[in-house]
Amino acid sequence: MRRPLSPNQRRRVERLVREKEERCGLCGSTGLRCEEDAATFVGGGFNVRVLCTSTGAEAHAGGFGLARDYSLTPEEARRVGLG
Known part of the structure; x- marks a missing residue:
C-alpha cells in the first residue's frame, strides 16, 4: 500500500x-x-523512491537522474515520522 x-x-x-x-x-x-510517497512492507518498514538531482551529470543519459528504491527499517521509519 502506498x-x-x-x-x-x-x-x-x-x-x-x-x-x-x-x-x-x-x-x-x-x-x-x-519522491512524494512510500510503500509499506511486512514487518513495519517502508520503501521510498529517491532520485538523483544531478541532472547535468554526463552519467545521466538524457539529463535525467537515476531513480532507485530505498528501504527504511522500522526504526528508520519511526525516526522520519512514519511509525
Missing part, C-alpha cells in the same frame, strides 16, 4: 539518506531527493 509523505517527512528521509552517505549509482552525487 502512503503519501508530508514535505517534512520527505526532508527527514533525505537527511537520513545523506547521513548514511548514500550516493547515486551512476554519477556518485549525494544529492538525492525523496
Whole structure:
C-alpha cells in the first residue's frame, strides 16, 4: 500500500539518506531527493523512491537522474515520522 509523505517527512528521509552517505549509482552525487510517497512492507518498514538531482551529470543519459528504491527499517521509519 502506498502512503503519501508530508514535505517534512520527505526532508527527514533525505537527511537520513545523506547521513548514511548514500550516493547515486551512476554519477556518485549525494544529492538525492525523496519522491512524494512510500510503500509499506511486512514487518513495519517502508520503501521510498529517491532520485538523483544531478541532472547535468554526463552519467545521466538524457539529463535525467537515476531513480532507485530505498528501504527504511522500522526504526528508520519511526525516526522520519512514519511509525
